[in-house]
Amino acid sequence: MENLAIDKTDVEALKKAWAEIQAAQPNVRIRNAAQELGVSEAELLATEVGPACVRLEATPERSWPDFLKRLPELGYVMSLTRNGACVLEHKGKFQKVETFGEGERAMATVIGPIETRVFFSAWHVGFAHQMTKGDRTLTSLQIFDKAGEAITKIYLQEKSNNDAFLKIVEDYRSDNQEPGQTVEPYSQPTFGDAIDKPAFLKEWSELKDTHDFFGMLKRHNVHRYKALEIANGTFSYPISTDNLQHVLETAASTQLPVMIFAGNRGNLQIQQGKVKTIRLLEGQEKWLNVLDPEFNMHLKLEASQTAWVVRKPTSEGNVTSIEVFDGEKNMIAQFFGLRKPGIPELEAWKQLVDSLPKL
Structure with a gap:
């Protein structure tokens, strides 16, 4: 526009x-x-x-x-x-x-x-x-x-x-009911340039819970996308974003329950369960959609520049995700097989992700 x-x-x-x-x-x-x-x-x-x-x-x-x-x-x-x-x-x-x-x-x-x-x-x-x-x-x-x-x-x-x-x-209700709103931009976080790759990958290999991943990134002062690049071939590898439609359609046709995470700096919303109706809508923009009665997802494919398969060790075995990023390397969405704490991830999800060709 x-x-x-x-x-x-x-x-x-x-x-x-x-x-x-x-x-x-x-x-x-x-x-x-x-x-x-x-x-x-x-x-x-x-x-x-x-x-x-x-x-x-x-x-x-x-x-x-x-x-x-x-x-x-x-x-x-x-x-x-x-x-x-x-x-x-x-x-x-x-x-x-x-x-x-x-x-x-x-x-x-x-x-x-x-x-x-x-x-x-x-x-x-x-x-x-x-x-x-x-x-x-x-x-x-x-x-x-x-x-x-x-x-x-x-x-x-x-x-x-x-x-x-x-x-x-x-x-x-605020006491201020005057039209207009003052805004203030966020400063961009800074990250280190010299990452101790062996130490970083060693700590990654010793993770016990997926929730420890963010703390690890903070301790090493590394951007999430940079972390995936460092771990490329060890705990991560890139795939084409063209696979996202196939992943959702396969999950729908096989009734494979999934988790979808998407959000922003103040809220992360999560879908857990089976998806049914997958639609690719093309017009001025191309959107990949889940259109179920009580859950909708709308993913703008032009903005989905890169996707990575990521594996995180836990005490119950590896947890496998697909992470999608925009052109500025901000994370857009994550996809997992449905999993509860204390239970290994679904073998069908692991097989589906393993079937996706690496870039």
Whole structure:
């Protein structure tokens, strides 16, 4: 899309430009419109602050972890988490929410029909939003980071508890209900250049749990993509992204249960179970989709530049994943065979991944 470079400090001009895009492209998504206008999604959404868009904020009395704990009150909803190239959508209930840690270390796990891993350090501002599309009214709670990127969106469904929604909005309503939103870019993390490859691979070989992998990367100050390059031929190797459709179609046809992870700096959403309907949709963009009744995945194939098979030792044997990265070497999504702690990974998943040709 052409970047129209609207002055983002001029809220009225931005609001007008957003209205003009909607009139010209009724089905345009706000994320795409924001990119076209050269602003963040939160900045564009905040032009609508008023009766149909309420700014939400956390306070010491009502924190973001407490906000998450309130979501089960909504009942049946749709939870959406995305990054620049992958979207996961689940319908169901926020069933079991557990928060832990404080301040920058505050995190949470959500277990049940909707499963996520939450990192509250990135939660900056929220909005309760109502939007009419055709004959539908979409009502949502949306959380954004300080750069204005969406962390997660919760959409009410016909069976949702609207009274609970209104009470959450009332409790988290910000005193600032002026249109417009200030954003701040994140600084890019720095990584070491001189990696002790033998020491790094030795520690990799001694992993006992997949959750220890991130800590290992931090200790060696190595970017995740660089780690896969270092381990190429030992614990990792690249494959063509053309294999992703085959992997999902095979999982669907053989009823092989899988796990799919996708997220951003504030939320990681997880699919666990069988997938059924796999569709490749081609238009201006090519998307690989899972279109099941209570789970959808949308993976933008043009942005999926590289894919790697990765093996991590655990006390139950190797765990095999496929990790997908964009052109800037940011991870888009991960695919695993369904596995529970204490149980070896599925042999059918290992065989499927082993069948994929190495690059």
